[in-house]
Every structure is written in C-alpha cells, then in structure tokens.
Amino acid sequence: MSAKTRGLTSARDLAYCGLFGAAALAFPVVFHVLRLGHVFMPMYLPLVTLAFFVRPAPAATTAFLVPLLSGAVTGMPPFYPPVAVFMSLELAIMAGLISAIVTKRPKVNEWTVLVPVLLLGRALYVGLVYAFSLAIALPAGFMAGLSFLGGWPGIILMIVVVPPVAKLRRGRPGAAVPAREGLKSAYFDSIAARWDGWEDLPALDAALASALERFGVGPDEAVLDVGCGTGNLTRAVLSRLSSAGRVTAVDISPRMIEEARRKIRDPRVDWLVADVRRLPVPGASFDRVFCYSVWPHIDDPGEAAAEIGRLLRPGGLLYVWHLSSRSRINEIHATAGEAVRHDLLPPAEETADLLRKHGFLATTVIDDEAQYLVVATYEGKGPEERMEAPAGDACALA
Amino acid sequence: MRALWHDSWGSGRGPAVRLAPEARIAAGAALFAASLAAPAGTGRGIALIAFVATAWTAACGMPLRAVKSFALLGAAMFLPYFLLVPLLTGAGTPGGPSGQGGFLSALAAPWDVVLHGFAGLFLTAATVTSLSASDFRRGVLALPLPRLVTGVVIQIVHQTAVLFAETGSVAAAIAVRSGSGRAGTVLRVLASVPRVWLPRIIHRADRVSAAMELRGYAETDLRVMGPTKPRAADAAAIGAAVGLLALAAAIRWDWIR
Numbered sequence: 001m002s003a004k005t006r007g008l009t010s011a012r013d014l015a016y017c018g019l020f021g022a023a024a025l026a027f028p029v030v031f032h033v034l035r036l037g038h039v040f041m042p043m044y045l046p047l048v049t050l051a052f053f054v055r056p057a058p059a060a061t062t063a064f065l066v067p068l069l070s071g072a073v074t075g076m077p078p079f080y081p082p083v084a085v086f087m088s089l090e091l092a093i094m095a096g097l098i099s100a101i102v103t104k105r106p107k108v109n110e111w112t113v114l115v116p117v118l119l120l121g122r123a124l125y126v127g128l129v130y131a132f133s134l135a136i137a138l139p140a141g142f143m144a145g146l147s148f149l150g151g152w153p154g155i156i157l158m159i160v161v162v163p164p165v166a167k168l169r170r171g172r173p174g175a176a177v178p179a180r181e182g183l184k185s186a187y188f189d190s191i192a193a194r195w196d197g198w199e200d201l202p203a204l205d206a207a208l209a210s211a212l213e214r215f216g217v218g219p220d221e222a223v224l225d226v227g228c229g230t231g232n233l234t235r236a237v238l239s240r241l242s243s244a245g246r247v248t249a250v251d252i253s254p255r256m257i258e259e260a261r262r263k264i265r266d267p268r269v270d271w272l273v274a275d276v277r278r279l280p281v282p283g284a285s286f287d288r289v290f291c292y293s294v295w296p297h298i299d300d301p302g303e304a305a306a307e308i309g310r311l312l313r314p315g316g317l318l319y320v321w322h323l324s325s326r327s328r329i330n331e332i333h334a335t336a337g338e339a340v341r342h343d344l345l346p347p348a349e350e351t352a353d354l355l356r357k358h359g360f361l362a363t364t365v366i367d368d369e370a371q372y373l374v375v376a377t378y379e380g381k382g383p384e385e386r387m388e389a390p391a392g393d394a395c396a397l398a
Numbered sequence: 399m400r401a402l403w404h405d406s407w408g409s410g411r412g413p414a415v416r417l418a419p420e421a422r423i424a425a426g427a428a429l430f431a432a433s434l435a436a437p438a439g440t441g442r443g444i445a446l447i448a449f450v451a452t453a454w455t456a457a458c459g460m461p462l463r464a465v466k467s468f469a470l471l472g473a474a475m476f477l478p479y480f481l482l483v484p485l486l487t488g489a490g491t492p493g494g495p496s497g498q499g500g501f502l503s504a505l506a507a508p509w510d511v512v513l514h515g516f517a518g519l520f521l522t523a524a525t526v527t528s529l530s531a532s533d534f535r536r537g538v539l540a541l542p543l544p545r546l547v548t549g550v551v552i553q554i555v556h557q558t559a560v561l562f563a564e565t566g567s568v569a570a571a572i573a574v575r576s577g578s579g580r581a582g583t584v585l586r587v588l589a590s591v592p593r594v595w596l597p598r599i600i601h602r603a604d605r606v607s608a609a610m611e612l613r614g615y616a617e618t619d620l621r622v623m624g625p626t627k628p629r630a631a632d633a634a635a636i637g638a639a640v641g642l643l644a645l646a647a648a649i650r651w652d653w654i655r
Contacts, residue, residue, distance in 0.1 A: 011607055011610035012607040014549050014553050014607075014610070015553070015603050015604075015606040015607035015610055016603045016607065017550045017553055018550070018553025018554050018556065018557040018603075018606070019561070019599050019602055019603040019606060020599060020603070021553065021554035021557070021558075022554055022557035022558040022560070022561040022562075023561060023595070023599050025554070025558050025561075025562075026558065026561050026562050029562065030587070030595075031587075040588070045591065045596075046596070046599065053600070053603075057546060058546065058550060061546050061547060061550050062550050062554070065547065066554065069551065069554060069555070071522065072522040072523075072525070072526055073406050073407075073522075073523075073526050074406070075468055075471050075472070075475070075519045075523060076471070076475070078475055078476075078515055078518065079430070079515075079518040079519075079522060080434065080511065080515045080517075080518045081511055081515065136510055136511070137486070137506065137507045138479075138482060138486070138507045138508075138511075139482060139485045139486060142482070157588065157591075160592075161588075161592045161596070164592050165592050165596040165597065165600070168597065168600060183608060186608055
C-alpha cells in the first residue's frame with residue numbers, strides 16, 4: 001500500500017471499504033434470490049476479503065459496522081438476540097487480525113493467515129452465543145452447538161474462495177493496489193489541457209532561455225527532459241540546439257505528451273511516456289538531464305538518481321530545478337489533488353546529499369525565494385559498465 | 399431483503415420525519431436501548447416495550463407494506479424460539495422445572511427473545527424509514543462519531559444503492575440461465591464468486607478510489623452541508639426518548655414500586 005495518507009484512512013481505503021461493505025450487504029441478496037440461504041455466510045465473504053486489501057483500522061471498522069447496518073435496515077441479522085453484535089465483534093476481530101498480519105508481512109501465504117483467524121473468529125462467536133444463552137436461560141449447549149455446526153459451509157467456502165482473490169493484492173499494477181504513479185499519471189492527464197493556461201508563457205519562456213544561457217547548453221548536446229509536461233522546457237532547449245543536437249522528453253502522463261507534441265513538431269525530439277526510474281534508453285546517452293518542476297513527484301528519488309546516473313555520460317550534468325521557492329511549491333502541492341498532495345520538495349541540501357550517495361558531485365545548491373536549483377555532475381561508473389537498459393514499460397511515441 | 403432495503407429508506411411519512419436527521423437517529427437509538435432495558439417478564443416492562451415500539455413506528459409513519467414485511471420477517475426469525483420450550487421444560491432432567499409452572503417458566507426465555515426481538519426490529523426499521531439517504535448522511539455527519547466510522551458508513555450506504563440493482567439483476571440472470579437444476583445453480587454461483595463477483599468489486603473499488611483521488615477527496619470533506627440549528631422539537635424528542643430509557647431502567651432494576 002504505497003499511498004501516503006492523512007489520518008486513519010485514505011481515499012483508497014474508503015473506496016474499498018465502501019464497495020466491499022456494500023457487497024457484504026448485497027451478497028446475502030444474491031444468495032437469497034438463488035435460494036442458497038445463509039448457510040454459506042455470504043456477508044462474511046467480502047468483509048474477510050477486504051481485510052487483505054486495506055489497513056487494520058478501516059478493515060475492522062467496516063467489518064464491525066456492516067452487520068449492524070444490515071440489522072438496522074433489513075432486520076437481518078437481528079439485534080435481539082444480539083446476533084448482529086456477535087457477528088460485528090467476530091468480523092471486526094477477524095478483519096483486524098488479518099489486515100494487521102498482512103500489513104506487517106505482505107508476502108505471507110493467504111491460507112496460513114486465513115484458516116487460524118477464521119477458526120478463532122468462529123470460536124469467539126460460539127463462545128458469545130453460549131454466554132448469552134446462559135444469561136437468558138436458553139439451552140446454552142444446544143444454541144452454541146447449532147452455531148458451531150451452522151458455520152462450517154461458510155468457513156469452507158471462505159477458505160476456498162478468499163485466498164485466490166486476496167492474491168490479487170500483490171503487485172497487480174493499477175488494480176488491487178493501484179500504483180501511486182498510475183494515480184499521478186491520471187491526475188496529470190486530467191489537467192494537461194489546462195496546464196499552459198496557468199502559466200505566464202512569455203515570462204516563462206524568457207526565464208528558461210536566460211537560465212539555459214547561464215547553464216551553457218551546447219548546440220550538439222543530447223538532453224533528457226524528465227517530466228517534460230506540455231514541453232515548455234523542451235522548446236527552450238531545442239532553441240539552443242543545432243540539427244545535431246537532440247532532446248528526449250519523458251513524462252508519465254500521455255495527455256501531457258500529447259499536448260507537448262501538438263505544440264512542438266521537431267524531428268530532434270523523442271517523446272516517451274515512461275517513469276524516469278525505468279527508462280528504456282541505453283546507458284551514457286545524455287550530456288544533460290533536466291528535472292524541471294518534477295522532482296517532488298518522483299516517488300523514489302534515490303532510484304531516479306541511480307537511473308539518471310546510468311543515463312548520463314561521465315561528467316554529465318543533472319539539474320533539479322524549480323523557478324519558484326520550495327515553500328511556494330509545497331504550498332501549491334498541498335492544496336492540489338490527493339494524487340500530488342503529499343509530493344513535497346525537500347531542502348536542496350537534502351537533495352544534494354541524496355545525489356552524492358548516487359555518484360554525483362553537487363556543484364550548485366540554491367534554495368531561496370526565487371528558485372530551487374541543485375546542479376550535480378555525474379562522477380560514477382564508466383559508460384562501458386552502464387550500457388544495458390532496464391526492462392522498462394515505456395511507450396515510445398516518436 | 400432487496401425489497402426491504404429499498405422500501406425502507408425514507409418511506410416514512412409520520413411527524414418524526416420533521417425532526418432533524420440526527421435527532422431521529424439519536425431518539426431511535428435511545429428508544430431501542432429502552433426496549434432492550436425493559437424486562438419482558440413483568441406487566442410494566444411489557445407495556446413499556448409495546449408502547450415504545452408502537453409509538454415510534456407510528457411517529458415515523460412506517461408504511462403498512464413495510465410493517466407487514468417486518469412482521470413476517472420477525473415471525474420467521476423469532477417464533478421458532480418457542481420450539482426450544484421442550485428442551486427448557488427439563489423433561490427427564492433432575493431438578494428441572496416440570497408441570498404447569500415448569501411449562502410457564504420454560505416459556506420465559508423464548509418470550510423474552512420474541513418480545514425484545516420484535517421491538518428492536520420495528521424500532522430500528524422505523525428509524526430507517528424516517529430517513530432518506532441524504533438525511534442519513536446529514537444525520538451521521540452531525541452526530542459525534544469518529545470520522546472513520548462516519549466516512550465508512552456513508553461510503554457503504556452510497557455504494558449499496560448502486561451495487562444492489564446490479565447485483566440483483568446478475569443474480570436473477572444466473573438463476574434464469576443456469577437451467578441445470580438447483581445443484582447446478584449452486585455450483586455455478588459459488589464458482590462465480592472468486593472469478594466474477596469479487597474481482598469486479600476490486601476493479602470497481604480501484605476506479606472509485608482513483609476518481610476520489612483525482613477530485614482531491616480528504617477526510618475534511620466529511621462535513622455537514624449548510625448550518626444546523628438545534629430546535630426545541632429535536633431536544634424534546636431526544637429528551638422524551640432518554641426519559642423512556644430511564645423509565646425502562648427503573649422498571650428493570652425495580653427503582654419504582
């Protein structure tokens with residue numbers, strides 16, 4: 001579960017709890033329509049499955065609430081005798097335990113977790129029925145025995161059904177546990193058409209041109225533009241290159257790339273929809289790499305730095321760069337969509353330290369009210385050791 | 399059950415509907431507690447339970463159709479407890495109750511279940527019939543509940559409305575098309591749970607969570623729309639319900655003679 005969250009739950013957890021909770025209310029309907037009755041414990045199936053997908057607090061809360069909600073609205077399970085309450089306790093404990101174990105040990109075998117927890121839950125339920133029956137002078141042994149025997153078809157069904165579904169939580173991209181970059185890609189897709197409307201483009205073009213002049217970008221260089229967005233930096237770099245120079249422009253958002261390609265029709269540009277951490281480009285391909293207005297959106301900057309090191313020629317330059325202050329950038333992100341809300345730009349010194357750990361020498365570190373800039377030279381391994389491209393999942397567009 | 403779910407929400411037309419949603423939920427909860435607290439074995443307790451259940455069902459204006467449905471459901475769920483009477487008369491059990499007195503004493507536990515069961519069933523159902531889905535959302539948000547509970551409950555109720563129609567249709571289609579007898583239907587449905595139902599829910603949850611993330615959902619979004627002012631009628635309803643709860647407790651623990 002890579003999503004950073006605030007408070008006890010995230011939007012993702014809430015969506016899963018809502019859907020699986022609703023399914024726990026709907027499944028008894030399916031079984032009822034098909035005259036399968038309640039012997040298979042249809043309410044338990046979705047709630048136990050849910051526990052493999054969300055964190056303990058939302059899993060246990062949902063499992064606790066569903067029987068009560070169902071009891072209040074449909075009368076089943078009843079509140080007296082307190083079957084609804086017993087089911088709530090049993091389900092909450094089972095869901096909380098499963099989720100806690102799976103959160104702590106994500107690679108644990110699903111059956112190993114499920115079987116003992118189901119048995120524990122059933123024992124608790126039977127115990128509660130026994131105690132209540134004793135308290136109101138019903139035949140306790142008979143009632144508990146009935147509960148014990150009645151639960152087995154449902155338990156067997158869960159043991160058979162839940163683990164294969166729970167396995168879906170493991171690394172199915174964009175599905176059981178949606179990758180953070182998938183959400184970001186969708187977010188940037190959704191704002192791509194409006195992006196340039198938020199910029200003062202003439203002023204931005206002037207600022208970029210002036211900065212590239214200072215950086216000394218040469219006419220025949222190979223430049224990588226990471227997080228190119230709608231291509232404003234790409235265009236500024238192209239204006240400094242000769243016909244021998246080239247730019248590789250990369251973004252995780254296909255719509256951003258579409259916008260950029262609509263604006264820039266230049267054979268010197270290769271467009272890529274890809275994650276910077278897995279670029280399908282041979283090693284030592286670039287003289288400069290610009291990470292302009294993208295660094296806080298990279299989920300694992302260390303991994304990105306290592307990949308950029310692979311892509312740079314010896315002595316190549318990396319620019320981690322924003323034309324606003326760090327506080328301004330973080331303020332903008334904090335009030336933006338949930339997908340980027342937690343993307344905070346660290347102090348420039350921290351970024352420089354991280355780059356040093358990956359074979360860079362930071363030569364410029366600026367973190368003031370006007371800009372954020374870390375320039376670092378790659379001093380790592382030679383190109384012969386870095387020619388292999390990783391098996392990336394990029395989509396080359398040109 | 400599907401009909402019960404749809405028929406319940408907001409179908410009530412009684413005077414209680416004019417109360418603030420949170421007052422309806424709070425009063426319903428207090429009356430439910432009162433019905434549980436009152437003893438089923440004394441005349442005063444029985445009278446109080448019957449009064450509370452009947453009065454609140456009438457105040458919420460629960461439709462007759464729903465009353466009949468819940469009465470049938472209650473009969474199916476609770477009356478079988480009387481089948482336990484032979485086990486409770488202690489026939490052949492040394493020291494067990496026997497004879498006329500024994501039979502009456504054996505009726506006490508099933509009677510307790512039946513009376514409290516019916517009362518609880520009608521009180522909760524009546525409260526739900528007094529609330530539309532939007533009333534329920536507003537009421538839950540206005541009550542002093544943990545944000546996690548509020549968020550989960552609102553999500554479940556919202557998603558259930560969407561999921562019920564689709565689920566019911568698919569189930570009916572399976573029932574019609576399976577044509578291989580009851581055993582075949584059972585096997586087909588059970589096999590479809592891991593291959594169709596649960597993966598569909600996971601897929602939908604992914605889409606919903608992506609949509610929530612995109613529009614910037616946060617727990618702070620859980621707030622009541624528009625101002626809510628405490629009104630005298632709401633305070634009176636909650637006060638009366640709490641008073642009845644106190645009365646039930648007094649009868650239960652014999653504070654009044």
